[in-house]
Amino acid sequence: MAKNSRNLPKxxxxxxxxxxxxxxxxLDTGxxxxxxxxxxxxxxxYPIPKNLSKYYPKIYWQYPGQLSYIRSTLHNLLQIRRKNWVKKYIKSGKILDVGAGEGVFGKTLGPNFAVTNLESPFAKVANKNVVKADFLKWKTDKKFDGIVFLESLEHVPSPQDYLKKARSLLNKNGYILVECPRFDSWESKLFKDKWLHLDIPRHLAHLTREGLGILASRNNLKVINQSGVLIYEFSPYCFTVSLMRLLKIKPLNLKERSISNLTSMTMALILLPLGVVAETIFHLFDQDPVELSVFQKSIVL
Ligand SMILES: [Zn+2]
Incomplete structure (x- = not known):
């Protein structure tokens, strides 16, 4: 689709x-x-980058370098949070994780779940148990009780096609859970092009609450819930980085030992508590930058 549209006027x-x-x-980034x-x-x-893998760091899911222990701990906390979301709706059964990375999330679900991890054929994953396939072309006889897109649906050009495919792989009354940045959130509107979650050009889809609901409805999926999620181990950091960009403060580089980096670190430490307060306020108004949407393949539809 994108290829055809390349020839059209800008x-x-x-x-x-x-x-x-x-x-x-x-937004025009040039x-x-x-x-x-x-x-x-x-x-x-638009346009969609021709060679997307070029824009992904060598190891996208791992945490090498300084403070890696802290970062991996925060990442594990996030996985536990995600596990609780899934278990609220699904008590046991088969789960498909689309865009699973190294399959870390699936391991948290425990013995009542059989998890299939799927990742892009171009992803640099070390875990041999992760199926590397293009989800839209992937052929399987399996049916799932739950399909999760955890910070992955925004990486695909056409989420509508992905939801359609996901629905076709669901058991009756199965669920689809989508965790993704909310493009119409207050934080997005506040920071505009400085918003960390825009993550251009890796994020191809910039989903809104209403928009994701529309895509689900078009695929005969019942919208069970759409609400902001307060992720203390993650969101205040994103707020702080976005704010530093807005204030034109040099980004913090953990490998660099210079005066300017010390200034950046001091500013980050000053602004981080503000991030915690801001995220709490966003959550009170259901305006979190990250949204969890739950859809169900309903028998009524
Ligand atoms: Zn559209």
Whole structure:
């Protein structure tokens, strides 16, 4: 789809979800632009980078370098949080993790679950148990009780196609859980192009609450819940980095030992508590930068 739209005039591009023409350019980064589709109400990146793997660090899921222990601890806390989300809806059964990385999340679910981990064919994962396949082309006889997209749906060009495929792999009354940045959140509106969660050009889909609900409904999925999630081990950090970008403070580099880096570190330590307060306020107003959406393959539909 993106290939065809490359030949069109710059301001008239097709939404990868709806194949619907849109001209609302909301952000121009020079190389990649953000557009908003007025049909499905989601943002999307255009053009899509030709060689996406080029934009991923060598080891995307691991935490080498200084403070790696702290970072891996925070990452593990996040996995426990995710486990609790899933167990609220699904007590046992088969789970598919799309965009599983090294399959860390699946291990937290325990013996009542059989987890299939799927990752892009281009991903540099070491875990041999992770199936490396293009989800949209992946053929399997398995059916799942739950399919999770944990910070992965924003990395694909057309979430609508992914939800359609996911629904086809669900058992009756099975669930789809999507955790992703919320493009229409207050934090996104506050920081605009400085928002860390934009993560251009790795994030191709910029999903809104309404937009993701529309994509689910189009795929005959019942919207069970959409609400912001307060992730203390993660969100205040993202707020602080975004704020430092906005204030034009040099990004913190843990490997560098210089006066300017010391200034950045001091500023980060001063701003981090502000991040904690801001995230708490966002959560009180259900405006968290990260959203959890739960959809169900309902027999009624
Ligand atoms: Zn659209």
């Amino acid at each position: 301001k008239q591009v097709f939404c990868p979800n709806c194949k619907h023409k849109t001209d609302i350019e909301i 190389q990649f632009n953000l557009y908003l589709c007025n049909s499905c109400k989601n943002g999307f990146l």
